[in-house]
Amino acid sequence: MTLLIGALTLGVILALLALGVYISYRIFDIADITVDGSLTFGASVAGVLLVNYHIAPIPATAAGFIAGMLAGTVSGILQTGFKINSLLAGILVMTALYSVNLHVMGRSNIPFLGVETLATYCEQLAQQLFGASEAMLWGWMVSSADLTMLLLMLVLVSVVALSLWVFFRTDLGTAMRASGDNPQMVRALGGNVDYYRVFGLALSNGLVGLAGALWAQYQNFADVQMGIGMVVWGLASVIIGEALTGATGVGIAIAGAIIGSVLFRQLVAIALSFGLNPNDLKLITAVFVFAALVVPGGMAKITRRKTQRAL
Amino acid sequence: MKGINLTIAEGSFVIVLGGNGSGKSTLLNALAGSFMVDAGRIELAGYDVTQWPEHKRAALIGRVFQNPFSGTAPNMSILDNFSLAAKRGRFRGLAWAQSRQLKDELQARVRELKMGLEDRLDSAIGSLSGGQRQALTLLMATWLKPRLLLLDEHTAALDPKSADQVIALTDRIIAREGLTTLMVTHSMQQAVNLGDRIVMMHNGNVLHDFDSEQKTAFTR
Numbered sequence: 322m323t324l325l326i327g328a329l330t331l332g333v334i335l336a337l338l339a340l341g342v343y344i345s346y347r348i349f350d351i352a353d354i355t356v357d358g359s360l361t362f363g364a365s366v367a368g369v370l371l372v373n374y375h376i377a378p379i380p381a382t383a384a385g386f387i388a389g390m391l392a393g394t395v396s397g398i399l400q401t402g403f404k405i406n407s408l409l410a411g412i413l414v415m416t417a418l419y420s421v422n423l424h425v426m427g428r429s430n431i432p433f434l435g436v437e438t439l440a441t442y443c444e445q446l447a448q449q450l451f452g453a454s455e456a457m458l459w460g461w462m463v464s465s466a467d468l469t470m471l472l473l474m475l476v477l478v479s480v481v482a483l484s485l486w487v488f489f490r491t492d493l494g495t496a497m498r499a500s501g502d503n504p505q506m507v508r509a510l511g512g513n514v515d516y517y518r519v520f521g522l523a524l525s526n527g528l529v530g531l532a533g534a535l536w537a538q539y540q541n542f543a544d545v546q547m548g549i550g551m552v553v554w555g556l557a558s559v560i561i562g563e564a565l566t567g568a569t570g571v572g573i574a575i576a577g578a579i580i581g582s583v584l585f586r587q588l589v590a591i592a593l594s595f596g597l598n599p600n601d602l603k604l605i606t607a608v609f610v611f612a613a614l615v616v617p618g619g620m621a622k623i624t625r626r627k628t629q630r631a632l
Numbered sequence: 633m634k635g636i637n638l639t640i641a642e643g644s645f646v647i648v649l650g651g652n653g654s655g656k657s658t659l660l661n662a663l664a665g666s667f668m669v670d671a672g673r674i675e676l677a678g679y680d681v682t683q684w685p686e687h688k689r690a691a692l693i694g695r696v697f698q699n700p701f702s703g704t705a706p707n708m709s710i711l712d713n714f715s716l717a718a719k720r721g722r723f724r725g726l727a728w729a730q731s732r733q734l735k736d737e738l739q740a741r742v743r744e745l746k747m748g749l750e751d752r753l754d755s756a757i758g759s760l761s762g763g764q765r766q767a768l769t770l771l772m773a774t775w776l777k778p779r780l781l782l783l784d785e786h787t788a789a790l791d792p793k794s795a796d797q798v799i800a801l802t803d804r805i806i807a808r809e810g811l812t813t814l815m816v817t818h819s820m821q822q823a824v825n826l827g828d829r830i831v832m833m834h835n836g837n838v839l840h841d842f843d844s845e846q847k848t849a850f851t852r
Binding site: 499502506507512514569 | 706719
């Protein structure tokens with residue numbers, strides 16, 4: 322049960338990453354590798370503020386969001402102002418952020434020992450909520466701190482998802498969606514496509530930075546390697562979500578990304594508990610995304626051939 | 633395009649004719665700002681717009697493209713598309729994009745098209761036919777009255793029946809709103825039936841310019 326709650330919590334935290342990837346991948350049609358750097362950037366900024374400057378957890382977490390936004394802005398400006406290919410712009414920013422993260426943290430890993438984080442907040446909150454360090458959940462004994470953390474993250478992700486949904490239905494949000502769908506039309510209707518793209522990437526990477534800051538507090542350390550391969554992880558979540566919901570509208574797609582993230586983390590946890598080598602995780606994730614990209618087209622081809630033969 | 637000098641009176645409906653490569657589309661693109669001129673001046677509604685980027689000029693200009701896919705966002709609903717058109721050239725902030733008022737007005741205007749689209753405002757525009765999309769694009773371009781309407785062979789990619797429908801709609805909207813219009817076409821029939829002035833282009837410049845009297849004399 323503890324394992325299940327752990328996987329659920331991480332899935333919910335990484336749903337923010339999935340939402341960020343949804344914005345860049347589905348709305349702007351960009352595979353934005355900046356994510357790999359901005360996740361760590363959010364974690365390292367929040368970590369340094371918590372450990373070295375003893376900033377309270379909430380502002381430190383917010384700083385992680387802002388750090389991610391900054392990374393996204395740089396990536397967006399490279400793409401629009403300097404007309405650099407979006408993939409290359411992402412690679413450049415991600416690579417640069419590796420050094421930046423090392424500088425921010427001063428070393429490759431910061432443990433959050435003996436400092437106040439959202440996790441310690443949750444322990445205090447759990448005392449008030451449950452009055453004991455363990456709680457009963459459907460007949461299982463679970464750590465009440467873990468349960469509080471999960472609830473807190475669920476609330477946070479719901480608020481973020483709802484705000485995103487509202488945002489994409491405003492004038493600005495609608496124009497942003499359209500600028501990914503048909504930039505020529507948006508220009509003809511007076512929208513500044515470049516500005517929307519920079520803003521969209523800032524928002525996307527801000528969410529990723531937030532996910533990084535929360536993840537680091539949940540696992541109690543920030544590490545310079547933690548962002549590696551996370552864009553693929555986000556893509557997998559988005560794709561699972563779409564497959565499950567058949568997403569057409571923004572609202573359903575947002576819900577799908579969250580469900581996809583939680584489910585994917587759950588699948589990974591199950592696979593690991595059945596003895597999957599953790600070293601193979603990224604390989605399997607990549608193969609999964611590859612299959613998800615190729616299989617629908619391949620299936621269509623096969624069915625078309627079948628119908629032709631039938632005719 | 634070189635040394636072109638063209639003045640269009642407010643409220644006039646100008647047809648631009650010319651062979652391939654004669655500079656018709658370049659003229660339209662230069663006006664719209666998707667092509668920046670190397671030299672010269674473009675004035676529109678009293679503003680010098682020569683240096684204005686495309687999205688800024690959109691405040692004054694409505695456009696319909698040749699390709700039916702160009703003027704609408706395919707994966708978004710009809711309502712989404714019109715909520716964008718309702719803000720053409722205006723500030724886009726955090727106000728709710730789809731007001732009740734917009735929806736009601738849109739339903740009424742779309743019903744006039746008699747294409748059966750009024751009950752499909754929530755379906756994606758990409759699921760519609762080329763003719764339907766061009767009719768909607770035209771409605772979007774004129775939703776806020778533009779100071780200049782640019783039509784770039786907007787029926788060239790349509791089948792004859794849809795083309796006739798879109799042309800009839802074009803004529804109706806332009807007459808009702810009294811729009812200043814520049815329409816590029818390859819069709820002699822359209823050139824004869826529509827507009828009050830014909831500009832013939834060749835090698836990037838104006839070869840002939842017929843005003844409405846000459847045009848009537850010509851077609852009698």
